[in-house]
Amino acid sequence: DEQFFPIPSYRVGPYGANGEAFYGGFVDYLNYVNMKNGGINGVKITWEECETEYNNAKGVECYERLKSKAKASAGPIHTMSTGISYALVDKSAQDKLPLAMMGYGRTDAVDGSVFPYAFPLITTYQMQASAIVKFIKDKEKGSLEGKKIVFLYHDSAYGKEPIVALEAESRLNKFNLVQIPVAHPGNEQGAQWLKIRQEKPDYVIFWGWGVMNQTALKAAQKVGFPRDKIIGSWWAGSEEDTVPAGDAAKGYMSATWNVAGKNVPLITDIEKVVYGAGQGNVKDKSKLGTILYNRGVSAAVVSVEAIYKAQEKYGKGKGMNGEQVRWGLENLNVTDARLKALGATGLLPEVKTSCSNHEGSGKVKIQQWDGAKWVPVSDWIEGNKSLIHPLFEASAKQYAKEKGITPRDCSKEK
Amino acid sequence: MQFFFEILIGGLLSGVMYSLVALGFVLIYKASGVFNFAQGAMVYFAALSVVGCMEKGAPLWLALILAFFIMLLFGMATERFVLRKMVNQAPISLFMATIGLTFFVEGFAPLVWGHSVRGLDIGIVDEPIESILDSFGIVVSRFDLVAALIAGLLVTGLALFFQYTRVGRALRAVADDHQAALSIGIPLERIWAIVWGVAGFVALVAGMLWGARNGVQFALTFTALKALPVLILGGFTSVPGAIVGGLIIGASEKLAEVYIPPVMQSVFGGNFGGIEGWFPYVLALVFLLFRPEGLFGEKHIDRV
Amino acid sequence: MTAHIAAAPGADYLSINNIEVIYDHVILVLKGVSLTVPKGKIVALLGANGAGKTTTLKAISNLLHAERGDVTKGSVEFKGGRVDQLTPSDLVRQGVIQVMEGRHCFGHLSIEENLLTGAYTQSLSRGQLNEQLEKVYHYFPRLKTRRKSQAGYTSGGEQQMCAIGRALMANPEMILLDEPSMGLAPQIVEEIFEIVKDLNARENVSFLLAEQNTMVALRYADFGYILESGRIVMEGAADELRNNEDVKEFYLGLSSAGRKSFRDVKHYRRRKRWLS
Amino acid sequence: MARQIGEVIVDLQNISLRFGGVKALTDISFNIREHEIRAIIGPNGAGKSSMLNVINGVYHPQEGKIIYRGEERRKMEPYEAAGQGFARTFQNIALFKGMSVLDNLMTGRNLKMKATLVEQAFFWGRARNEELEHRKKVEEVIDFLEIQHIRKTPVGRLPYGLQKRVELGRALAAEPNLLLLDEPMAGMNVEEKQDMCRFILDVNDQFGTTIVLIEHDMGVVMDISDRVVVLDYGKKIGDGVPDEVKNNPEVIAAYLGTQH
Amino acid sequence: MFYREAGQFKTSYGADQQILPIRQDRIGMVVLLAVAFLGVPLFASEYWFSAILIPFLIFALAALGLNILTGYAGQLSLGSAAFMAVGAYAAYNFQLRVEGMPILVSFLLGGVTAAGVGILFGLPSLRIKGFYLAVATLAAQFFIVWCLTKFPWLSNNSSSGVISAQKIIIFGHEFSTPQEKYLLVLGIVVVLALAAKNLVRGNVGRSWMAVRDMDVAAEVIGFRIMRTKLTAFAVSSFYCGVAGALYAFCYLGSVEPDGFSLELSFKILFMIIIGGVGSILGSFIGAAFILLLPVFLDVLLPAVSRVLSLPVDGASISHIQTMIFGALIMFFLIVEPHGLARLWQIAKEKLRLWPFPH
Numbered sequence A: 001d002e003q004f005f006p007i008p009s010y011r012v013g014p015y016g017a018n019g020e021a022f023y024g025g026f027v028d029y030l031n032y033v034n035m036k037n038g039g040i041n042g043v044k045i046t047w048e049e050c051e052t053e054y055n056n057a058k059g060v061e062c063y064e065r066l067k068s069k070a071k072a073s074a075g076p077i078h079t080m081s082t083g084i085s086y087a088l089v090d091k092s093a094q095d096k097l098p099l100a101m102m103g104y105g106r107t108d109a110v111d112g113s114v115f116p117y118a119f120p121l122i123t124t125y126q127m128q129a130s131a132i133v134k135f136i137k138d139k140e141k142g143s144l145e146g147k148k149i150v151f152l153y154h155d156s157a158y159g160k161e162p163i164v165a166l167e168a169e170s171r172l173n174k175f176n177l178v179q180i181p182v183a184h185p186g187n188e189q190g191a192q193w194l195k196i197r198q199e200k201p202d203y204v205i206f207w208g209w210g211v212m213n214q215t216a217l218k219a220a221q222k223v224g225f226p227r228d229k230i231i232g233s234w235w236a237g238s239e240e241d242t243v244p245a246g247d248a249a250k251g252y253m254s255a256t257w258n259v260a261g262k263n264v265p266l267i268t269d270i271e272k273v274v275y276g277a278g279q280g281n282v283k284d285k286s287k288l289g290t291i292l293y294n295r296g297v298s299a300a301v302v303s304v305e306a307i308y309k310a311q312e313k314y315g316k317g318k319g320m321n322g323e324q325v326r327w328g329l330e331n332l333n334v335t336d337a338r339l340k341a342l343g344a345t346g347l348l349p350e351v352k353t354s355c356s357n358h359e360g361s362g363k364v365k366i367q368q369w370d371g372a373k374w375v376p377v378s379d380w381i382e383g384n385k386s387l388i389h390p391l392f393e394a395s396a397k398q399y400a401k402e403k404g405i406t407p408r409d410c411s412k413e414k
Numbered sequence B: 001m002q003f004f005f006e007i008l009i010g011g012l013l014s015g016v017m018y019s020l021v022a023l024g025f026v027l028i029y030k031a032s033g034v035f036n037f038a039q040g041a042m043v044y045f046a047a048l049s050v051v052g053c054m055e056k057g058a059p060l061w062l063a064l065i066l067a068f069f070i071m072l073l074f075g076m077a078t079e080r081f082v083l084r085k086m087v088n089q090a091p092i093s094l095f096m097a098t099i100g101l102t103f104f105v106e107g108f109a110p111l112v113w114g115h116s117v118r119g120l121d122i123g124i125v126d127e128p129i130e131s132i133l134d135s136f137g138i139v140v141s142r143f144d145l146v147a148a149l150i151a152g153l154l155v156t157g158l159a160l161f162f163q164y165t166r167v168g169r170a171l172r173a174v175a176d177d178h179q180a181a182l183s184i185g186i187p188l189e190r191i192w193a194i195v196w197g198v199a200g201f202v203a204l205v206a207g208m209l210w211g212a213r214n215g216v217q218f219a220l221t222f223t224a225l226k227a228l229p230v231l232i233l234g235g236f237t238s239v240p241g242a243i244v245g246g247l248i249i250g251a252s253e254k255l256a257e258v259y260i261p262p263v264m265q266s267v268f269g270g271n272f273g274g275i276e277g278w279f280p281y282v283l284a285l286v287f288l289l290f291r292p293e294g295l296f297g298e299k300h301i302d303r304v
Numbered sequence C: 001m002t003a004h005i006a007a008a009p010g011a012d013y014l015s016i017n018n019i020e021v022i023y024d025h026v027i028l029v030l031k032g033v034s035l036t037v038p039k040g041k042i043v044a045l046l047g048a049n050g051a052g053k054t055t056t057l058k059a060i061s062n063l064l065h066a067e068r069g070d071v072t073k074g075s076v077e078f079k080g081g082r083v084d085q086l087t088p089s090d091l092v093r094q095g096v097i098q099v100m101e102g103r104h105c106f107g108h109l110s111i112e113e114n115l116l117t118g119a120y121t122q123s124l125s126r127g128q129l130n131e132q133l134e135k136v137y138h139y140f141p142r143l144k145t146r147r148k149s150q151a152g153y154t155s156g157g158e159q160q161m162c163a164i165g166r167a168l169m170a171n172p173e174m175i176l177l178d179e180p181s182m183g184l185a186p187q188i189v190e191e192i193f194e195i196v197k198d199l200n201a202r203e204n205v206s207f208l209l210a211e212q213n214t215m216v217a218l219r220y221a222d223f224g225y226i227l228e229s230g231r232i233v234m235e236g237a238a239d240e241l242r243n244n245e246d247v248k249e250f251y252l253g254l255s256s257a258g259r260k261s262f263r264d265v266k267h268y269r270r271r272k273r274w275l276s
Numbered sequence D: 001m002a003r004q005i006g007e008v009i010v011d012l013q014n015i016s017l018r019f020g021g022v023k024a025l026t027d028i029s030f031n032i033r034e035h036e037i038r039a040i041i042g043p044n045g046a047g048k049s050s051m052l053n054v055i056n057g058v059y060h061p062q063e064g065k066i067i068y069r070g071e072e073r074r075k076m077e078p079y080e081a082a083g084q085g086f087a088r089t090f091q092n093i094a095l096f097k098g099m100s101v102l103d104n105l106m107t108g109r110n111l112k113m114k115a116t117l118v119e120q121a122f123f124w125g126r127a128r129n130e131e132l133e134h135r136k137k138v139e140e141v142i143d144f145l146e147i148q149h150i151r152k153t154p155v156g157r158l159p160y161g162l163q164k165r166v167e168l169g170r171a172l173a174a175e176p177n178l179l180l181l182d183e184p185m186a187g188m189n190v191e192e193k194q195d196m197c198r199f200i201l202d203v204n205d206q207f208g209t210t211i212v213l214i215e216h217d218m219g220v221v222m223d224i225s226d227r228v229v230v231l232d233y234g235k236k237i238g239d240g241v242p243d244e245v246k247n248n249p250e251v252i253a254a255y256l257g258t259q260h
Numbered sequence E: 001m002f003y004r005e006a007g008q009f010k011t012s013y014g015a016d017q018q019i020l021p022i023r024q025d026r027i028g029m030v031v032l033l034a035v036a037f038l039g040v041p042l043f044a045s046e047y048w049f050s051a052i053l054i055p056f057l058i059f060a061l062a063a064l065g066l067n068i069l070t071g072y073a074g075q076l077s078l079g080s081a082a083f084m085a086v087g088a089y090a091a092y093n094f095q096l097r098v099e100g101m102p103i104l105v106s107f108l109l110g111g112v113t114a115a116g117v118g119i120l121f122g123l124p125s126l127r128i129k130g131f132y133l134a135v136a137t138l139a140a141q142f143f144i145v146w147c148l149t150k151f152p153w154l155s156n157n158s159s160s161g162v163i164s165a166q167k168i169i170i171f172g173h174e175f176s177t178p179q180e181k182y183l184l185v186l187g188i189v190v191v192l193a194l195a196a197k198n199l200v201r202g203n204v205g206r207s208w209m210a211v212r213d214m215d216v217a218a219e220v221i222g223f224r225i226m227r228t229k230l231t232a233f234a235v236s237s238f239y240c241g242v243a244g245a246l247y248a249f250c251y252l253g254s255v256e257p258d259g260f261s262l263e264l265s266f267k268i269l270f271m272i273i274i275g276g277v278g279s280i281l282g283s284f285i286g287a288a289f290i291l292l293l294p295v296f297l298d299v300l301l302p303a304v305s306r307v308l309s310l311p312v313d314g315a316s317i318s319h320i321q322t323m324i325f326g327a328l329i330m331f332f333l334i335v336e337p338h339g340l341a342r343l344w345q346i347a348k349e350k351l352r353l354w355p356f357p358h
């Protein structure tokens, strides 16, 4: 038997460099499982990539193409694009293919009763925003009252997702929130940073992607805004963002749900096993151990774990189809012990999902760029669940109404 | 008020960065009537070539020279394999061909030089000049000043070249009528190779500065989008127009970004930032209504 | 058809041998045209609209490619060497220049700049350039008064002069003139042909001119060819042609009864065809 | 002669036209009578084409009046002139290069077509009837000019002379009452000119169309026009019947030269 | 069978003015339509429907719209995607806000709204020409997309500006399978293509082409430039708008403003250039070409590299694809600047003369 992974990936275009690292790690891990364990309980993993260029229409086209091959067995689909995943949410549910959105996509899809096939695993933009606020609050000795925080964001679905959460937080913590959008692609931020300079905020929460990130750091330097007061989202916190910014990036912080570096045993093992055999997916080996590479590996780890889980229920040594994998994803329980067994301790947080919680963790770390590498500066921080969860539950309800979906009753799921 | 000036100066200086890219467009348009959409891709290619050479161990100056030759070669190849075969075609076909070229370069450049995002250090830090900051409280970046200086030099040189040299004149003739230019013995092939070479050089300068500013990566191709409104505002055929257009666009878009959204917000509610993306275009459009050929562009001649 | 003119000694200067031209891969326009221009002579190429005169000239100057036309058969020789594979600019350097039908001035350049571009191949000093310019202005005083105007805004006739003047700037040995008289006032037509004659006599420039104005053309030319539907149907010394009855009737509008008024011509009269 | 030359329909009074520093026309007055063939001659750059452009509203003179059928005409745009029955041809052929001969001629009839966009989209009702009815009219023009064989050819592919003829056809298709022709015979040989003259005379004769003609071939002008106006450097230097003009010394000096 | 018209005589102008005057062509068209409506639904796979055929038809429609503006009326535009966006959002809002609005009427109104916006952005074309206009249309492109993100009402206050299209129900029947959607799109596209063909061969079409080829002459003949250009903008935007609505409802299902990017506008422009500027058929051929080429390369390149066992990584393959795509575009422009439709026409002309070469 085989376990097929449809992979709509991107390695060219404006975000190609990021995609390359992420999908490189993803594919390397699949390869690693094949080489090291001979597959998932003996089921060989196969996959096919399709270039989306981070473009929605192309993403759909790829999905349709890959879908026909994913009849018999299908691993979770990672699009690594909020836009594409939005376009696929309905389709994938119809086709009974699980759609993973690890750290992006619709926040309200956490509500598995409305979105049975969509999995914003580990954590979502809104929880992340809340976690960042919590981190700042801790730094400010427990109170944000009267502080000013600028939210500088990519003016797209991605950048706008956390706004509700931040607004709720600002009401709760009584800080002053100033929202400043940046038009795509964000290679010019002169005005925004001069405005920030004028506003003199205590912190800048930064939701950038691609070239917008380097530009922001450079522009901050240009107006003399301290970098260690900027906290980026996890898509604004990779080597791809900081290295090109050079000195300007030093001290900059960002959230992440996976750590960087090769000191995770799993990463070194992949290097040994996969690259040792000349089967590595990325050409530029220096990408190994970078944030996005490791994130790709974590995404693959969770995906593979879901298939193990599914096999437990539906039969070991068999290829799992979309429905079965969906069940696996919904009943994940990746404990620290399991992570340790995989050699992935600390790479990602524990994940435990259920019908009503497709997120499974909601924890992030904050890391800081020391001029050469990312160093974690906090432990796993969990966002304010009681504040955030009602927000997206309401949104999910509205969605269900609009679409005429009758939510599943999660208490009946086992 | 101080804030206003800060924005204004910042805008003017970033406008210069747009001008640099616009200049490449103007060159090719003026000399061949081709609207070269690939200019942005050329900026990317040039910048990649520089960092590529540096990664292979060349010092900056050598990398620049090497990149220059690469761009020259690229220009010649473009002429040889594309333009030469499209002499006397409709402008729109040529335009499309340059979009094809854009794709080609966007695939080719990273294939050769790799596509990870890299920094480019040309030794000028992008920090506020202390003395100005202290005495006026205004942020002026050293880097931007240097860029402005370079742009100024380029513009002066090119403007003189076009107006007063034999080749410059021939270039303008070619833009008017390919076939007639051929008929009187202007060697289109060579002329185009020269222009594309020069445009490559301009792209290199732009790529170097933009690359140093934002990192060398695919997004450099988007610089073209910033240059287009500059281009129509200044006039497709005017070298000085590129610089003046750049200044106007740069300054006004920054001012607009800062001052318009609050106004709109008070009318409609909601957050209206990010108008930088379209403002230059709308500004240029409104401008064109009064001067359809841009500030300094040549008037379109149509007679019966 | 292949009969050559008893050319002056010194043999053929420019010769076209049996060329065939196809536009757009499908439209066959020239069906085997051969002609020669001896050195220092003026040869007229006559024929009705669409006969292929322009095409013939463009085939010589290699401007066809720019119109998606192709010489599919035959060859063109100049001074004994084949020139069909040269670029137009190389040909200009060798001394052959074409004045295109329909003027084609550079609209955005001033008249003077237009003329200066004509000297592109010549690498002249400032002084020589001015001398050259003066020569052209001497021939076309009207151009001098409009020297600073953008060519696009000058009148049709002025543009025609500009185009011819521009070609003269290249100091050519052989000029391919396509319908020089079109749109020009009568006395200018005479002037232009006088200039042709003058250049021919004084500087030994050879001419191949395509003309509709048969009367004038045959008066100034040494030889003539008549082209119809892509084939040469008649050739001979100019005065011979001028006295040929058919030519008289169909190209000169003269019948045995002398010139007929345009008012009296009947429209059912149809042209006699030599070939069909 | 069957046709009767009638009243003055267009009267141009003291027209002056400048382009920046260039004076194209200076204080020119002349008139055009119904049913006549009126020629305008003069050296190159004299302002002949500009005169036509003034008449049909492409240029607006800085000074002077245009009286049309007894009333002073306000500043009007070319399409309004077309609405009044002015049609013209151009010195540098201005055909619609991308269209077939038939379509070019059909454009001549646009002012008479009334079908709405939606009707046309479904080729239904009025649209269909109109198309067929006007096609019939256009076919008459085609027959008249003897261009049946090239009906469907894109005009860009036609030789120059035929293009000129098609352009005339386009003007005729509009059934104008004033036809302005700018060098319709340039670049034609004698035989073709004869044909063209025939067409012009027939139009004038059969439909009574008034014609203003610019032409450099003196044979043609002298043979077919009723009255000739002569311009030189933007000024009028002669006006009258052909024989008068031919013998006017000023005209001979400025334009005709000695040969004629 | 010979491709000849010999023996087919036209006895009326009506017959001569048919869209397809040659009998063989008419037969061909009937067969083609029969295959499209009956054959394809029987045999095509789901992948073909939703990844190839539906987008092909929708893009062909958008290309048709752009072709009307650029190819027929000569106004180069880089803003077609924005007009698609207007169509999509308008149709969505009509469905959302008007109780019981039939979906087809929504599509139509989407088109009409786009036409209105098109007229607005077409106004500058009265003074601005050529590439200046092209760049100026970018103002429409960026401005419209920005508006859609900035006025949340338009996307029913969805926090991210993304809209999910409503169900398609016509006379109580829900069009939910790709096959049904395909038939719906096909029907609409066929009707609109026919209408476009009628327009361009009628008086409006001639007015467009006249203004394109020589605006001064057109005005002298009596066309009013302003009205002509604005009609072209309106009709063109209408087509793009309907295409946009179909794009949202029948293809993607949910769209965000950023999806209607400049890139999409370019893609549509490519289609008409490659297919043939000023040709209805060209819009279809172009759309097919531009859509299928990447798919084809996607499948081909990895296969080739496998066969030759070249060690190319995924990124390189993607880069090579982009290169080939660009190179092919240049290649086609060099071979035939008038597009594939022209090649097809030349082929037909040759066929007519066959077996004689000229």
Ligand SMILES: Nc1ncnc2c1ncn2[C@@H]1O[C@H](COP(=O)(O)OP(=O)(O)OP(=O)(O)O)[C@@H](O)[C@H]1O
Binding pocket: C023, C024, C027, C029, C047, C048, C049, C050, C051, C052, C053, C054, C055, C056, C067, C068, C101, C212, D157, D158, D159, D160, D161, D187
């Ligand atoms: N670019 C072209 N594409 C297709 N056909 C062409 C092209 N140029 C010319 N032809 C055709 O070739 C034939 C000869 O044209 P050519 O211009 O050589 O004639 P000519 O003798 O110069 O006529 P004229 O006196 O009108 O200038 C004509 O029938 C014309 O339709």
Ligand SMILES: Nc1ncnc2c1ncn2[C@@H]1O[C@H](COP(=O)(O)OP(=O)(O)OP(=O)(O)O)[C@@H](O)[C@H]1O
Binding pocket: B303, C153, C154, C155, C156, C157, C158, C183, D019, D022, D023, D024, D042, D043, D044, D045, D046, D047, D048, D049, D050, D051, D091
């Ligand atoms: N739009 C314009 N802008 C500037 N100058 C113009 C314009 N139109 C005409 N002129 C000038 O006005 C003068 C008269 O031009 P016009 O075209 O009327 O001459 P013409 O008598 O028709 O000459 P030809 O016989 O050569 O066609 C010329 O000197 C011309 O340069």
Ligand SMILES: CC(C)C[C@H](N)C(=O)O
Binding pocket: A080, A081, A082, A083, A103, A104, A105, A158, A209, A235
């Ligand atoms: C990598 C991506 C998922 C981040 C991106 N900006 C998005 O959310 O669409």
Ligand SMILES: [Mg+2]
Binding pocket: C053, C054, C055, C101, C178, C179, D160
């Ligand atoms: Mg000719």
Ligand SMILES: [Mg+2]
Binding pocket: C155, C156, D048, D049, D050, D091
């Ligand atoms: Mg004139």
